[in-house]
Amino acid sequence: MSFLEIFAFLLDGFKISLLIFAVTLLCGAPLGLPIAFCSMSRFKPIRFITKVFVWIIRGVPLMLQIFIIYYVPSLLFGLDIWKRVNLYFTTGNQLSYAGSVIAVLIAFIINYACYFSEIYRGGIESISKGQYEAGYVLGLSKNQVFKNIVLKQVIKRIVPPMSNEIITLIKDTALANCIMVGEIIYKANVLAADKALIWPLFFTGVFYLVFVGLLTIVLGKVEKNLNYFRS
Amino acid sequence: MALLEVKNIQKNFGKTEVLKDISFSLEKGEVLAIIGSSGSGKTTLLRCLNFLETPDKGTISVGDKLLIDGADKTTLKDEQIRENRLHFGLVFQNFNLFPQYNVLQNITLAPTLLKKGTTEEIEQNALRLIDQVGLSEKIKAYPCELSGGQQQRVAIARALAMEPEILCFDEPTSALDPELTGEVLRVIKGLKNENSTMIVVTHEMEFAKNVADKVIFMADGIIEEIGTPEQIFENPQSEKTRTFLQNSLESF
Ligand SMILES: Nc1ncnc2c1ncn2[C@@H]1O[C@H](COP(=O)(O)OP(=O)(O)O)[C@@H](O)[C@H]1O
Ligand SMILES: [Mg+2]
Numbered sequence: 001m002s003f004l005e006i007f008a009f010l011l012d013g014f015k016i017s018l019l020i021f022a023v024t025l026l027c028g029a030p031l032g033l034p035i036a037f038c039s040m041s042r043f044k045p046i047r048f049i050t051k052v053f054v055w056i057i058r059g060v061p062l063m064l065q066i067f068i069i070y071y072v073p074s075l076l077f078g079l080d081i082w083k084r085v086n087l088y089f090t091t092g093n094q095l096s097y098a099g100s101v102i103a104v105l106i107a108f109i110i111n112y113a114c115y116f117s118e119i120y121r122g123g124i125e126s127i128s129k130g131q132y133e134a135g136y137v138l139g140l141s142k143n144q145v146f147k148n149i150v151l152k153q154v155i156k157r158i159v160p161p162m163s164n165e166i167i168t169l170i171k172d173t174a175l176a177n178c179i180m181v182g183e184i185i186y187k188a189n190v191l192a193a194d195k196a197l198i199w200p201l202f203f204t205g206v207f208y209l210v211f212v213g214l215l216t217i218v219l220g221k222v223e224k225n226l227n228y229f230r231s
Numbered sequence: 232m233a234l235l236e237v238k239n240i241q242k243n244f245g246k247t248e249v250l251k252d253i254s255f256s257l258e259k260g261e262v263l264a265i266i267g268s269s270g271s272g273k274t275t276l277l278r279c280l281n282f283l284e285t286p287d288k289g290t291i292s293v294g295d296k297l298l299i300d301g302a303d304k305t306t307l308k309d310e311q312i313r314e315n316r317l318h319f320g321l322v323f324q325n326f327n328l329f330p331q332y333n334v335l336q337n338i339t340l341a342p343t344l345l346k347k348g349t350t351e352e353i354e355q356n357a358l359r360l361i362d363q364v365g366l367s368e369k370i371k372a373y374p375c376e377l378s379g380g381q382q383q384r385v386a387i388a389r390a391l392a393m394e395p396e397i398l399c400f401d402e403p404t405s406a407l408d409p410e411l412t413g414e415v416l417r418v419i420k421g422l423k424n425e426n427s428t429m430i431v432v433t434h435e436m437e438f439a440k441n442v443a444d445k446v447i448f449m450a451d452g453i454i455e456e457i458g459t460p461e462q463i464f465e466n467p468q469s470e471k472t473r474t475f476l477q478n479s480l481e482s483f
Contacts, residue, residue, distance in 0.1 A: 128327075130323060130325060130327040131327060131329070133283055133321075133323070133327065134323065134327035134328075134329070135329075135341075136282075136283065136313075136316065137281045137283065137316055137319070137320065137321040137390075138316075138320075138340075138341035138345075138389070138390070138393055139313050139314075139316050139317045139341060139345055139393060140313075140341055140344060140345070141309065141313060142309070144344050148340060148344060149329050149340075152331045153330065153331060156331075228373065229330045229331045229373050229374075229375060230330060230373075230375040231330035231331070
Protein backbone atom coordinates (compact mmCIF):
# COMPACT_ATOMS: atom_id res chain seq x y z
CA MET A 1 0.00 0.00 0.00
CA SER A 2 1.26 3.44 -0.88
CA PHE A 3 1.40 6.28 1.60
CA LEU A 4 -1.62 7.90 -0.06
CA GLU A 5 -3.64 4.72 0.16
CA ILE A 6 -2.81 4.36 3.81
CA PHE A 7 -3.58 8.01 4.39
CA ALA A 8 -6.98 7.59 2.74
CA PHE A 9 -7.62 4.41 4.73
CA LEU A 10 -6.85 6.18 8.00
CA LEU A 11 -8.81 9.26 6.94
CA ASP A 12 -11.86 7.05 6.44
CA GLY A 13 -11.49 6.00 10.05
CA PHE A 14 -10.98 9.55 11.21
CA LYS A 15 -14.22 10.56 9.50
CA ILE A 16 -16.01 8.11 11.80
CA SER A 17 -14.18 9.61 14.77
CA LEU A 18 -15.28 13.09 13.69
CA LEU A 19 -18.84 11.91 13.12
CA ILE A 20 -19.03 10.54 16.67
CA PHE A 21 -17.45 13.75 17.93
CA ALA A 22 -19.79 16.09 16.08
CA VAL A 23 -23.04 14.24 16.75
CA THR A 24 -22.19 13.80 20.43
CA LEU A 25 -21.42 17.49 20.77
CA LEU A 26 -24.46 18.67 18.81
CA CYS A 27 -26.89 16.41 20.70
CA GLY A 28 -25.16 16.09 24.05
CA ALA A 29 -24.61 19.81 24.65
CA PRO A 30 -28.32 20.75 24.36
CA LEU A 31 -29.44 17.58 26.16
CA GLY A 32 -27.24 18.59 29.08
CA LEU A 33 -29.46 21.61 29.71
CA PRO A 34 -32.68 19.85 30.75
CA ILE A 35 -30.59 17.44 32.81
CA ALA A 36 -28.94 20.40 34.54
CA PHE A 37 -32.32 21.99 35.28
CA CYS A 38 -33.68 18.69 36.60
CA SER A 39 -30.68 18.36 38.90
CA MET A 40 -31.52 21.83 40.29
CA SER A 41 -35.28 21.22 40.38
CA ARG A 42 -37.31 22.38 43.35
CA PHE A 43 -39.00 18.97 43.40
CA LYS A 44 -36.90 16.67 45.49
CA PRO A 45 -37.77 13.38 43.70
CA ILE A 46 -36.78 14.80 40.30
CA ARG A 47 -33.60 16.24 41.73
CA PHE A 48 -32.77 12.96 43.45
CA ILE A 49 -33.42 10.75 40.44
CA THR A 50 -31.41 13.03 38.16
CA LYS A 51 -28.50 13.17 40.55
CA VAL A 52 -28.40 9.39 40.93
CA PHE A 53 -28.56 8.97 37.16
CA VAL A 54 -25.76 11.46 36.57
CA TRP A 55 -23.72 9.84 39.32
CA ILE A 56 -24.04 6.42 37.68
CA ILE A 57 -23.27 7.64 34.18
CA ARG A 58 -20.25 9.59 35.34
CA GLY A 59 -19.12 6.89 37.73
CA VAL A 60 -19.04 3.99 35.28
CA PRO A 61 -16.56 3.66 32.37
CA LEU A 62 -17.93 4.83 29.05
CA MET A 63 -16.70 1.58 27.49
CA LEU A 64 -18.98 -0.39 29.79
CA GLN A 65 -21.89 1.86 28.80
CA ILE A 66 -21.16 1.20 25.12
CA PHE A 67 -21.16 -2.57 25.73
CA ILE A 68 -24.40 -2.35 27.68
CA ILE A 69 -26.20 -0.37 24.98
CA TYR A 70 -24.79 -2.70 22.36
CA TYR A 71 -25.61 -6.03 24.00
CA VAL A 72 -28.66 -5.42 26.18
CA PRO A 73 -31.27 -5.33 23.37
CA SER A 74 -30.19 -8.66 21.95
CA LEU A 75 -29.11 -10.58 25.04
CA LEU A 76 -31.89 -9.39 27.30
CA PHE A 77 -34.80 -8.86 24.91
CA GLY A 78 -33.80 -10.98 21.94
CA LEU A 79 -33.91 -7.92 19.70
CA ASP A 80 -30.84 -7.86 17.55
CA ILE A 81 -31.47 -4.28 16.43
CA TRP A 82 -27.89 -3.06 15.95
CA LYS A 83 -26.85 -6.07 13.90
CA ARG A 84 -30.01 -5.80 11.85
CA VAL A 85 -29.26 -2.19 11.03
CA ASN A 86 -25.74 -3.24 10.13
CA LEU A 87 -27.09 -5.86 7.75
CA TYR A 88 -29.69 -3.50 6.33
CA PHE A 89 -26.98 -1.07 5.24
CA THR A 90 -24.60 -3.78 4.04
CA THR A 91 -24.32 -3.89 0.26
CA GLY A 92 -22.42 -6.70 -1.47
CA ASN A 93 -19.37 -7.56 0.62
CA GLN A 94 -19.00 -3.99 1.95
CA LEU A 95 -19.92 -4.73 5.56
CA SER A 96 -21.73 -1.78 7.20
CA TYR A 97 -21.49 -0.99 10.88
CA ALA A 98 -24.14 1.76 10.90
CA GLY A 99 -26.05 0.00 13.69
CA SER A 100 -22.98 -0.20 15.87
CA VAL A 101 -22.30 3.48 15.26
CA ILE A 102 -25.82 4.31 16.43
CA ALA A 103 -25.26 2.28 19.58
CA VAL A 104 -22.00 4.14 20.19
CA LEU A 105 -23.68 7.49 19.57
CA ILE A 106 -26.43 6.75 22.08
CA ALA A 107 -23.88 5.82 24.72
CA PHE A 108 -21.75 8.88 23.96
CA ILE A 109 -24.64 11.34 23.91
CA ILE A 110 -26.03 10.16 27.24
CA ASN A 111 -22.59 10.08 28.81
CA TYR A 112 -21.51 13.49 27.59
CA ALA A 113 -24.88 15.10 28.26
CA CYS A 114 -24.39 14.13 31.90
CA TYR A 115 -20.89 15.60 32.02
CA PHE A 116 -22.10 18.77 30.31
CA SER A 117 -25.06 19.03 32.69
CA GLU A 118 -22.72 19.12 35.66
CA ILE A 119 -20.70 21.89 34.02
CA TYR A 120 -23.89 23.86 33.34
CA ARG A 121 -25.10 23.33 36.88
CA GLY A 122 -21.80 24.49 38.31
CA GLY A 123 -21.90 27.54 36.06
CA ILE A 124 -25.48 28.47 36.89
CA GLU A 125 -25.02 27.95 40.62
CA SER A 126 -21.88 30.08 40.63
CA ILE A 127 -23.81 33.22 39.67
CA SER A 128 -24.52 35.23 42.79
CA LYS A 129 -28.06 35.70 44.05
CA GLY A 130 -27.44 39.44 43.86
CA GLN A 131 -27.37 39.36 40.05
CA TYR A 132 -30.85 37.86 39.94
CA GLU A 133 -32.16 40.22 42.60
CA ALA A 134 -30.70 43.28 40.87
CA GLY A 135 -32.74 42.26 37.83
CA TYR A 136 -35.89 41.50 39.79
CA VAL A 137 -35.97 44.82 41.64
CA LEU A 138 -35.82 46.61 38.30
CA GLY A 139 -39.06 44.83 37.42
CA LEU A 140 -37.66 42.18 35.10
CA SER A 141 -39.22 38.73 34.87
CA LYS A 142 -37.40 35.51 35.68
CA ASN A 143 -36.97 34.74 31.98
CA GLN A 144 -35.67 38.21 31.20
CA VAL A 145 -33.20 37.98 34.06
CA PHE A 146 -31.93 34.60 32.96
CA LYS A 147 -31.69 35.47 29.28
CA ASN A 148 -30.30 38.99 29.56
CA ILE A 149 -28.28 38.94 32.76
CA VAL A 150 -27.34 35.47 33.90
CA LEU A 151 -26.79 33.54 30.67
CA LYS A 152 -23.73 35.35 29.37
CA GLN A 153 -22.04 35.17 32.75
CA VAL A 154 -22.74 31.45 32.85
CA ILE A 155 -21.31 31.01 29.36
CA LYS A 156 -18.16 32.83 30.36
CA ARG A 157 -17.72 30.53 33.34
CA ILE A 158 -18.38 27.29 31.47
CA VAL A 159 -16.19 27.88 28.43
CA PRO A 160 -12.96 26.64 30.06
CA PRO A 161 -14.43 23.41 31.52
CA MET A 162 -16.41 22.82 28.31
CA SER A 163 -13.20 23.20 26.31
CA ASN A 164 -11.55 20.52 28.39
CA GLU A 165 -14.50 18.20 27.96
CA ILE A 166 -14.65 18.77 24.20
CA ILE A 167 -10.97 17.95 23.82
CA THR A 168 -11.45 14.80 25.90
CA LEU A 169 -14.37 13.86 23.66
CA ILE A 170 -12.35 13.65 20.45
CA LYS A 171 -9.94 11.26 22.15
CA ASP A 172 -12.77 9.24 23.71
CA THR A 173 -14.16 8.45 20.26
CA ALA A 174 -11.47 5.74 20.09
CA LEU A 175 -13.60 3.74 22.54
CA ALA A 176 -15.99 2.98 19.67
CA ASN A 177 -13.54 0.35 18.54
CA CYS A 178 -14.59 -1.90 21.43
CA ILE A 179 -17.61 -2.92 19.35
CA MET A 180 -15.71 -3.01 16.06
CA VAL A 181 -16.68 0.42 14.79
CA GLY A 182 -14.02 1.39 12.25
CA GLU A 183 -12.74 4.63 13.74
CA ILE A 184 -9.17 5.66 13.10
CA ILE A 185 -7.40 3.58 15.74
CA TYR A 186 -9.34 0.52 14.64
CA LYS A 187 -7.98 1.13 11.14
CA ALA A 188 -4.45 1.64 12.35
CA ASN A 189 -4.74 -1.58 14.28
CA VAL A 190 -5.82 -3.42 11.12
CA LEU A 191 -2.71 -2.14 9.38
CA ALA A 192 -0.49 -3.22 12.23
CA ALA A 193 -2.03 -6.65 12.66
CA ASP A 194 -2.64 -7.59 9.01
CA LYS A 195 0.11 -5.70 7.18
CA ALA A 196 2.71 -5.51 9.93
CA LEU A 197 2.91 -1.73 9.51
CA ILE A 198 3.93 0.17 12.61
CA TRP A 199 4.19 3.76 11.38
CA PRO A 200 0.42 4.25 10.76
CA LEU A 201 -0.06 3.85 14.51
CA PHE A 202 2.17 6.86 15.07
CA PHE A 203 0.68 8.70 12.14
CA THR A 204 -2.77 8.28 13.68
CA GLY A 205 -1.60 10.49 16.50
CA VAL A 206 -1.03 13.29 13.99
CA PHE A 207 -4.73 13.33 13.10
CA TYR A 208 -5.65 13.83 16.74
CA LEU A 209 -2.95 16.40 17.34
CA VAL A 210 -3.95 18.50 14.35
CA PHE A 211 -7.62 18.38 15.28
CA VAL A 212 -6.99 19.13 18.94
CA GLY A 213 -4.75 21.97 17.83
CA LEU A 214 -7.54 23.46 15.74
CA LEU A 215 -10.05 23.02 18.56
CA THR A 216 -7.68 24.70 21.00
CA ILE A 217 -7.37 27.72 18.73
CA VAL A 218 -11.13 28.04 18.18
CA LEU A 219 -12.03 27.55 21.83
CA GLY A 220 -9.28 29.96 22.83
CA LYS A 221 -10.85 32.58 20.56
CA VAL A 222 -14.25 32.05 22.16
CA GLU A 223 -12.71 32.44 25.60
CA LYS A 224 -10.88 35.59 24.54
CA ASN A 225 -14.07 37.10 23.14
CA LEU A 226 -15.58 36.91 26.62
CA ASN A 227 -12.56 38.46 28.25
CA TYR A 228 -13.93 41.98 27.99
CA PHE A 229 -15.74 41.58 31.29
CA ARG A 230 -14.97 40.05 34.64
CA SER A 231 -17.59 38.54 36.86
CA MET B 232 -52.10 61.22 52.84
CA ALA B 233 -48.77 59.43 53.11
CA LEU B 234 -47.04 58.09 50.01
CA LEU B 235 -45.88 54.92 51.76
CA GLU B 236 -47.76 53.24 54.54
CA VAL B 237 -46.21 50.20 56.21
CA LYS B 238 -48.39 48.55 58.84
CA ASN B 239 -47.51 45.83 61.34
CA ILE B 240 -45.00 44.00 59.18
CA GLN B 241 -43.80 40.69 60.59
CA LYS B 242 -41.28 38.38 59.07
CA ASN B 243 -39.89 35.10 60.37
CA PHE B 244 -37.19 32.91 58.94
CA GLY B 245 -38.10 29.55 60.39
CA LYS B 246 -38.12 30.14 64.14
CA THR B 247 -36.22 33.45 64.11
CA GLU B 248 -38.49 36.46 64.27
CA VAL B 249 -36.59 38.98 62.22
CA LEU B 250 -39.24 41.70 61.91
CA LYS B 251 -41.66 41.77 64.81
CA ASP B 252 -44.07 44.62 64.25
CA ILE B 253 -42.89 47.33 61.93
CA SER B 254 -45.15 50.28 61.14
CA PHE B 255 -44.22 53.64 59.70
CA SER B 256 -45.24 56.01 56.98
CA LEU B 257 -43.42 58.27 54.60
CA GLU B 258 -44.56 61.44 52.85
CA LYS B 259 -43.67 62.22 49.30
CA GLY B 260 -40.25 63.88 49.11
CA GLU B 261 -39.22 62.73 52.57
CA VAL B 262 -35.93 61.05 53.32
CA LEU B 263 -36.00 58.33 55.97
CA ALA B 264 -32.77 57.08 57.48
CA ILE B 265 -32.78 53.70 59.20
CA ILE B 266 -30.02 53.02 61.68
CA GLY B 267 -29.43 50.10 63.99
CA SER B 268 -26.88 47.45 64.77
CA SER B 269 -26.18 44.59 62.43
CA GLY B 270 -28.77 41.83 62.57
CA SER B 271 -31.58 44.14 63.65
CA GLY B 272 -33.56 43.46 60.47
CA LYS B 273 -32.85 46.55 58.36
CA THR B 274 -32.00 44.64 55.20
CA THR B 275 -34.97 42.35 55.64
CA LEU B 276 -37.27 45.35 55.88
CA LEU B 277 -35.94 46.82 52.62
CA ARG B 278 -36.23 43.40 50.98
CA CYS B 279 -39.89 43.21 52.02
CA LEU B 280 -40.50 46.63 50.49
CA ASN B 281 -38.94 45.44 47.25
CA PHE B 282 -40.81 42.13 47.32
CA LEU B 283 -37.67 40.04 47.53
CA GLU B 284 -39.19 38.69 50.74
CA THR B 285 -42.85 38.24 51.53
CA PRO B 286 -43.92 39.47 54.96
CA ASP B 287 -45.79 36.94 57.09
CA LYS B 288 -48.15 39.60 58.39
CA GLY B 289 -48.85 43.25 57.79
CA THR B 290 -49.55 45.49 54.85
CA ILE B 291 -47.63 47.72 52.48
CA SER B 292 -49.50 50.47 50.61
CA VAL B 293 -48.26 53.09 48.19
CA GLY B 294 -50.54 56.03 47.53
CA ASP B 295 -53.94 54.58 48.27
CA LYS B 296 -53.06 51.25 46.71
CA LEU B 297 -52.66 48.19 48.93
CA LEU B 298 -49.74 46.26 47.43
CA ILE B 299 -49.57 43.33 49.78
CA ASP B 300 -51.31 41.98 52.82
CA GLY B 301 -49.06 39.39 54.42
CA ALA B 302 -51.99 37.77 56.20
CA ASP B 303 -53.66 37.05 52.87
CA LYS B 304 -52.23 33.65 52.13
CA THR B 305 -53.10 33.52 48.46
CA THR B 306 -49.70 33.96 46.87
CA LEU B 307 -49.29 36.92 44.56
CA LYS B 308 -48.86 36.21 40.89
CA ASP B 309 -45.43 36.88 39.41
CA GLU B 310 -46.83 39.69 37.29
CA GLN B 311 -48.43 41.31 40.33
CA ILE B 312 -45.14 41.17 42.20
CA ARG B 313 -43.31 42.70 39.27
CA GLU B 314 -45.84 45.50 39.07
CA ASN B 315 -45.52 46.13 42.81
CA ARG B 316 -41.76 46.29 42.54
CA LEU B 317 -41.96 49.16 40.08
CA HIS B 318 -43.02 51.50 42.91
CA PHE B 319 -39.68 50.88 44.60
CA GLY B 320 -36.04 50.89 43.64
CA LEU B 321 -33.24 49.23 45.58
CA VAL B 322 -29.56 50.07 45.67
CA PHE B 323 -27.55 47.19 47.11
CA GLN B 324 -24.64 47.29 49.49
CA ASN B 325 -22.41 45.52 46.95
CA PHE B 326 -23.75 47.30 43.82
CA ASN B 327 -24.61 44.18 41.81
CA LEU B 328 -23.94 45.83 38.48
CA PHE B 329 -24.24 43.56 35.45
CA PRO B 330 -20.60 42.81 34.59
CA GLN B 331 -21.10 42.07 30.90
CA TYR B 332 -22.71 45.45 30.21
CA ASN B 333 -21.03 48.83 30.14
CA VAL B 334 -22.26 51.78 32.20
CA LEU B 335 -24.80 52.95 29.63
CA GLN B 336 -26.10 49.43 28.97
CA ASN B 337 -26.47 48.73 32.69
CA ILE B 338 -28.79 51.70 32.91
CA THR B 339 -30.76 51.17 29.71
CA LEU B 340 -31.25 47.40 30.05
CA ALA B 341 -34.38 47.35 32.20
CA PRO B 342 -36.15 50.34 30.59
CA THR B 343 -35.48 48.80 27.18
CA LEU B 344 -36.74 45.33 28.12
CA LEU B 345 -39.79 46.84 29.79
CA LYS B 346 -40.40 49.21 26.87
CA LYS B 347 -40.39 52.39 28.93
CA GLY B 348 -39.95 54.50 25.82
CA THR B 349 -38.22 54.65 22.46
CA THR B 350 -34.59 53.68 22.22
CA GLU B 351 -33.59 57.36 21.92
CA GLU B 352 -35.70 58.47 24.87
CA ILE B 353 -34.27 55.74 27.04
CA GLU B 354 -30.73 56.57 26.00
CA GLN B 355 -31.21 60.32 26.48
CA ASN B 356 -32.60 59.72 29.91
CA ALA B 357 -29.72 57.38 30.76
CA LEU B 358 -27.16 59.94 29.63
CA ARG B 359 -28.85 62.57 31.78
CA LEU B 360 -28.69 60.24 34.79
CA ILE B 361 -25.05 59.39 34.11
CA ASP B 362 -24.32 63.10 34.06
CA GLN B 363 -26.26 63.56 37.28
CA VAL B 364 -24.09 60.98 39.08
CA GLY B 365 -20.99 62.53 37.55
CA LEU B 366 -19.84 59.70 35.32
CA SER B 367 -20.08 61.20 31.84
CA GLU B 368 -16.46 60.21 31.22
CA LYS B 369 -17.24 56.56 31.88
CA ILE B 370 -20.22 55.85 29.65
CA LYS B 371 -18.51 53.00 27.81
CA ALA B 372 -16.60 51.59 30.79
CA TYR B 373 -17.35 48.12 32.16
CA PRO B 374 -18.01 47.65 35.88
CA CYS B 375 -14.65 45.92 36.36
CA GLU B 376 -12.96 49.11 35.20
CA LEU B 377 -14.67 51.27 37.83
CA SER B 378 -13.90 51.99 41.47
CA GLY B 379 -16.42 50.94 44.09
CA GLY B 380 -17.72 54.48 44.44
CA GLN B 381 -18.20 54.79 40.69
CA GLN B 382 -19.95 51.41 40.56
CA GLN B 383 -22.33 52.47 43.29
CA ARG B 384 -23.13 55.70 41.45
CA VAL B 385 -23.93 53.67 38.33
CA ALA B 386 -26.15 51.44 40.44
CA ILE B 387 -28.01 54.53 41.66
CA ALA B 388 -28.47 55.77 38.09
CA ARG B 389 -29.67 52.31 37.08
CA ALA B 390 -32.31 52.35 39.80
CA LEU B 391 -33.37 55.90 38.90
CA ALA B 392 -33.85 54.94 35.25
CA MET B 393 -36.99 53.01 36.22
CA GLU B 394 -38.31 56.15 37.95
CA PRO B 395 -39.34 54.50 41.20
CA GLU B 396 -41.55 56.47 43.56
CA ILE B 397 -39.47 55.39 46.52
CA LEU B 398 -35.78 54.62 46.27
CA CYS B 399 -34.24 52.38 48.93
CA PHE B 400 -30.55 52.17 49.77
CA ASP B 401 -29.11 49.30 51.79
CA GLU B 402 -25.90 50.57 53.37
CA PRO B 403 -24.80 52.08 50.07
CA THR B 404 -21.35 53.01 51.36
CA SER B 405 -20.52 50.05 53.61
CA ALA B 406 -18.56 48.21 50.93
CA LEU B 407 -16.55 51.29 50.01
CA ASP B 408 -13.15 52.53 51.10
CA PRO B 409 -13.68 55.52 53.43
CA GLU B 410 -12.33 58.00 50.88
CA LEU B 411 -15.00 56.92 48.38
CA THR B 412 -18.08 57.23 50.58
CA GLY B 413 -18.30 60.99 50.06
CA GLU B 414 -18.97 60.85 46.33
CA VAL B 415 -21.87 58.42 46.82
CA LEU B 416 -23.37 60.34 49.74
CA ARG B 417 -23.20 63.55 47.71
CA VAL B 418 -25.22 61.91 44.94
CA ILE B 419 -27.87 60.83 47.44
CA LYS B 420 -27.93 64.30 48.93
CA GLY B 421 -28.39 65.70 45.43
CA LEU B 422 -31.43 63.46 44.99
CA LYS B 423 -32.94 64.88 48.14
CA ASN B 424 -32.68 68.33 46.64
CA GLU B 425 -34.73 67.04 43.71
CA ASN B 426 -37.41 65.94 46.12
CA SER B 427 -36.93 62.22 45.72
CA THR B 428 -38.55 60.01 48.32
CA MET B 429 -35.88 57.81 49.83
CA ILE B 430 -35.23 55.23 52.52
CA VAL B 431 -31.56 54.95 53.43
CA VAL B 432 -30.18 52.26 55.70
CA THR B 433 -26.87 53.64 56.84
CA HIS B 434 -24.08 53.63 59.39
CA GLU B 435 -23.07 57.16 58.44
CA MET B 436 -24.51 59.04 61.39
CA GLU B 437 -23.40 62.45 60.15
CA PHE B 438 -25.14 61.81 56.87
CA ALA B 439 -28.33 60.65 58.57
CA LYS B 440 -28.28 63.72 60.78
CA ASN B 441 -27.83 66.13 57.88
CA VAL B 442 -29.93 64.61 55.15
CA ALA B 443 -32.78 62.69 56.74
CA ASP B 444 -36.17 64.18 57.59
CA LYS B 445 -36.96 61.23 59.77
CA VAL B 446 -34.81 58.65 61.52
CA ILE B 447 -35.76 55.16 62.63
CA PHE B 448 -33.59 53.28 65.09
CA MET B 449 -34.19 49.55 64.77
CA ALA B 450 -33.27 46.97 67.36
CA ASP B 451 -34.10 43.27 67.35
CA GLY B 452 -36.76 43.51 64.69
CA ILE B 453 -38.73 46.40 66.14
CA ILE B 454 -38.68 50.15 65.72
CA GLU B 455 -37.10 51.12 69.00
CA GLU B 456 -37.35 54.81 68.32
CA ILE B 457 -38.56 57.05 65.54
CA GLY B 458 -38.28 60.82 65.21
CA THR B 459 -36.60 63.75 63.59
CA PRO B 460 -32.78 63.66 63.43
CA GLU B 461 -32.70 66.20 66.28
CA GLN B 462 -34.88 64.01 68.51
CA ILE B 463 -32.92 60.81 67.78
CA PHE B 464 -29.40 62.18 67.82
CA GLU B 465 -29.65 65.00 70.37
CA ASN B 466 -32.30 63.70 72.67
CA PRO B 467 -32.80 59.94 72.38
CA GLN B 468 -35.51 58.59 74.66
CA SER B 469 -34.62 54.92 74.66
CA GLU B 470 -31.69 53.42 76.54
CA LYS B 471 -30.91 51.17 73.56
CA THR B 472 -30.70 54.13 71.21
CA ARG B 473 -28.36 55.92 73.58
CA THR B 474 -26.07 52.90 73.85
CA PHE B 475 -26.04 52.39 70.10
CA LEU B 476 -25.21 56.01 69.38
CA GLN B 477 -22.56 55.99 72.09
CA ASN B 478 -20.91 52.93 70.53
CA SER B 479 -21.05 54.25 67.02
CA LEU B 480 -19.38 57.45 68.16
CA GLU B 481 -16.67 55.57 70.00
CA SER B 482 -15.75 53.51 66.99
CA PHE B 483 -14.41 56.63 65.28
N1 LIG C 1 -32.79 34.37 54.31
C1 LIG C 1 -32.61 34.30 55.64
N2 LIG C 1 -32.76 33.14 56.28
C2 LIG C 1 -32.58 33.05 57.62
N3 LIG C 1 -32.26 34.08 58.39
C3 LIG C 1 -32.08 35.28 57.82
C4 LIG C 1 -32.24 35.45 56.42
N4 LIG C 1 -32.03 36.75 56.13
C5 LIG C 1 -31.73 37.34 57.28
N5 LIG C 1 -31.76 36.48 58.31
C6 LIG C 1 -31.52 36.80 59.73
O1 LIG C 1 -32.31 37.89 60.06
C7 LIG C 1 -31.65 38.75 60.95
C8 LIG C 1 -31.70 40.16 60.42
O2 LIG C 1 -30.95 40.23 59.25
P1 LIG C 1 -30.82 41.54 58.38
O3 LIG C 1 -32.16 41.96 57.95
O4 LIG C 1 -29.83 41.26 57.31
O5 LIG C 1 -30.23 42.58 59.42
P2 LIG C 1 -29.42 43.90 59.19
O6 LIG C 1 -29.54 44.30 57.76
O7 LIG C 1 -30.04 44.89 60.11
O8 LIG C 1 -28.01 43.61 59.58
C9 LIG C 1 -30.26 38.20 61.12
O9 LIG C 1 -30.22 37.52 62.35
C10 LIG C 1 -30.10 37.24 59.97
O10 LIG C 1 -29.28 36.17 60.34
MG1 LIG D 1 -28.01 44.58 56.31
